[in-house]
Amino acid sequence: xxxxxxxxxxxxxxxxxxxxxxxxxxxxxxxxxxxxVFVKGxxxxxxxxxxxxxxxxxxxxxxxPDILNTLYIVFATLIIVLPLGVGAAIYLSEYAKKKRxxxxxxxxxxxxxxxxxxxxGLVGLLFFVQFLGLRKSxxxxxxxxxxxxxxxxxxxxxxxxxxxxxxxxxxxxxxGAGKWRVIRTxxxxxxxxxxxxxxxxxxxxxxxxxxxxxxxxxLAHSINGFVTALSSPGATLxxxxxxxxxxxxxxxxxFAIAAILMILTMLxxxxxxxIQKYFERRRQL
Numbered sequence: 001x002x003x004x005x006x007x008x009x010x011x012x013x014x015x016x017x018x019x020x021x022x023x024x025x026x027x028x029x030x031x032x033x034x035x036x037v038f039v040k041g042x043x044x045x046x047x048x049x050x051x052x053x054x055x056x057x058x059x060x061x062x063x064x065p066d067i068l069n070t071l072y073i074v075f076a077t078l079i080i081v082l083p084l085g086v087g088a089a090i091y092l093s094e095y096a097k098k099k100r101x102x103x104x105x106x107x108x109x110x111x112x113x114x115x116x117x118x119x120x121g122l123v124g125l126l127f128f129v130q131f132l133g134l135r136k137s138x139x140x141x142x143x144x145x146x147x148x149x150x151x152x153x154x155x156x157x158x159x160x161x162x163x164x165x166x167x168x169x170x171x172x173x174x175x176g177a178g179k180w181r182v183i184r185t186x187x188x189x190x191x192x193x194x195x196x197x198x199x200x201x202x203x204x205x206x207x208x209x210x211x212x213x214x215x216x217x218x219l220a221h222s223i224n225g226f227v228t229a230l231s232s233p234g235a236t237l238x239x240x241x242x243x244x245x246x247x248x249x250x251x252x253x254x255f256a257i258a259a260i261l262m263i264l265t266m267l268x269x270x271x272x273x274x275i276q277k278y279f280e281r282r283r284q285l
Contacts, residue, residue, distance in 0.1 A: 034262060041259025044252040054221050061244075061253055065221045069138060069234035072226055073217065074206050076142035077149065081202065084146070085153025086195060092154075093161040094183055106158075109151035120148050121215035129216055139230040141217030145209060149202045156201070160194025161187060193279030200272040207264055210238035219243055237261055 052062030088105075096102045124144030134140040164187050172182040188195075218233025221240070235243060237257050245254035 037255060037258050037262050040252075040255035041257075041262075044256035045259065049253070049256060053223055061250060063237065063240055063253070063257060065223045066235050066237050066240040066257075068223060069217075069229060070207060070236040072229050072234070073138050073142050073145065073213075073236055074203055075226075076139065076230060077145045077206050078199065078203070080142065081146045081149050081153055082199060085150050085198075086157050088150075089154045089157035089161060090183060090188075093158050094179070094187070106155075109154055112147070113151040113155070116211075117148060117209060118211040118215075120144055121212035123147075124212060125215040134231075136216060136218035136233045137231050138217055138234050141213045141236075142230070144212050144216045145206055148209070148212065149205060152202055152205070153198050156198030157191075157195050160191035160198075163194065164190040193276050196275045196279075197272045200268055200275065204265055204268040207236075207268070208238060208261065210236075210242055213239050214242070 048060075049062055050067070051064055052060055053065045054061050054063075092102050092105060121144065124140060124147075128134050128140040128143050129136055132140075134143075168186055168190065169182055172186045177185070213236055217236065217239065219235045219239060220233040221235055222232070224232055224234070237260065241254050241257040241261070244250040244257070
């Protein structure tokens with residue numbers, strides 16, 4: 001730091017100290033939250049809790065229906081949102097000619113991504129539940145989550161498509177490949193890591209969503225098959241957490257569900273990191 005004035009060295013030291021304090025504060029908050037939830041939640045996790053359904057007659061508390069409903073709604077949302085989001089991103093990046101329309105659609109997607117989830121729940125209640133007559137059901141909740149997560153899938157796929165060099169496309173075109181063949185065999189394999197990462201992050205948002213599902217999916221705690229469950233009301237883990245803490249006052253069960261959700265969130269983030277590094281290694285080979 002030779003040649004730097006004393007006043008500037010003092011300013012740099014102050015900024016470094018402030019950034020260090022901010023880093024330690026964030027780290028302390030994260031560690032405190034994780035430790036607090038685990039300490040409160042782990043003692044209440046048992047096999048009976050994970051493998052039974054709640055019973056109002058004998059006072060049994062179980063979250064198996066909520067776990068199944070969470071899996072059902074994740075699967076139903078993904079099989080709808082992935083084709084729509086990836087297809088829209090491919091069209092906007094590879095086929096759309098009018099850049100003004102593309103910018104308008106991108107702006108609309110960014111706007112949708114910033115709307116509070118409770119507004120999506122209200123729209124889902126009015127449109128899917130009442131107007132379309134789906135009633136409160138997992139399919140109504142899944143369709144609401146499709147609208148919520150469509151901008152995320154579309155934008156992450158678009159950014160991944162932009163990472164594929166234009167020279168790669170031109171090389172494939174020079175060999176006589178058609179537009180769709182180039183996209184299918186060259187472009188998509190080159191950005192599949194970004195698409196998978198966006199998919200996993202979408203799963204994390206679906207698992208953690210509660211406000212929209214309170215309006216559309218309902219609060220039922222019954223065990224059903226996949227097809228029957230889609231047309232029936234059902235509570236996911238986050239909705240069950242709200243139900244047990246707010247309605248029943250079972251804070252031990254609520255913290256147990258919170259610990260399970262925390263573990264799922266960590267696993268989802270680790271999976272996203274692992275997939276990204278895996279595809280990076282494959283490209284370097």
